[in-house]
Amino acid sequence: MEQLKSLKEMGYDMIVFGIESGDDAVLDKMNKGYHGSDIVEQLSKLDEAGMHYSVIFLYGLGGHDYGMGHAIKTAEVLNHLSPVRVLASGLSIFPDTPLMEEVRRGEFVEATETEKIQELYTFVKTLEIHTQLDAxxxxxxxPVYGQLPDDKEKILAMLKQGADEQGEERLRMRRDSMRSL
Structure with missing residues (x-):
């Protein structure tokens, strides 16, 4: 704790952690090497030291038919913490990656774009902390952005309306047109 406080005094602040998930099953599947309890244990130290930090949530990482559980478990982990910002990114699977090889072998089934938006919706709905959401x-x-909990209802309405208006085919075409992040 003394080292963290010392780092803060030296100007180290606003660290970004790509936790990607708080769901132990997803973390194990993706070989992350840690679990949700580890995230809470380690990032709580930053909270105690008064350091600011952001986390990255990668929705869609649970795959087809697993998004809601993934969203809830990740939000529940974050509800124990105080990140100043949650960066949410939708999973994009690119050619020549290990995850694409899993898709080709049938070991991972990608969530539909509609499922991903529903997952982000569930994640936002389940978050109970004061933070900035940047998706x-x-x-x-x-894309959505706002302060939680103040903008929660507005963000949820935007996600619902956007998914209803865009439709799966149009969303998939946009995802497929991405070449890199």
Whole structure:
């Protein structure tokens, strides 16, 4: 703790952690080497030291038919912490990656774009902390941004309306047109 406080005094602040998930099954499947309890244990130290940090949530990482559980478990982990910002990114699987090889072998079935938006919706709905949500990078088919909990209802309405208006085919075409992040 003394080292963290010392780092803060030296100006180290606003660290970004790509936790990607708080769901132990997903973390194991993706060989991350840690679990949700480890995230809480380690990032709580930053909270105690008064350091600011952001986390990255990678929705879609649980694959087809697993998004809601993934969203809830990840939000529940974050509800124990105080990140100043949650960066949410939609999973994009690119050619020549290990995950694409799993898709080709039938070991991983990608979530549909609609499922991904529903997962982000469930994640936001389950978050109970005061934080900034930033889901505006190119991987987000429905970009949203705001302060939670103040903007929660507005964000949820935007996600619902956007998914209803866009439709799966149009969303998939946008995802497939991405070449890199």
């Amino acid at each position: 505006t990078n190119v991987s987000n088919m429905m």
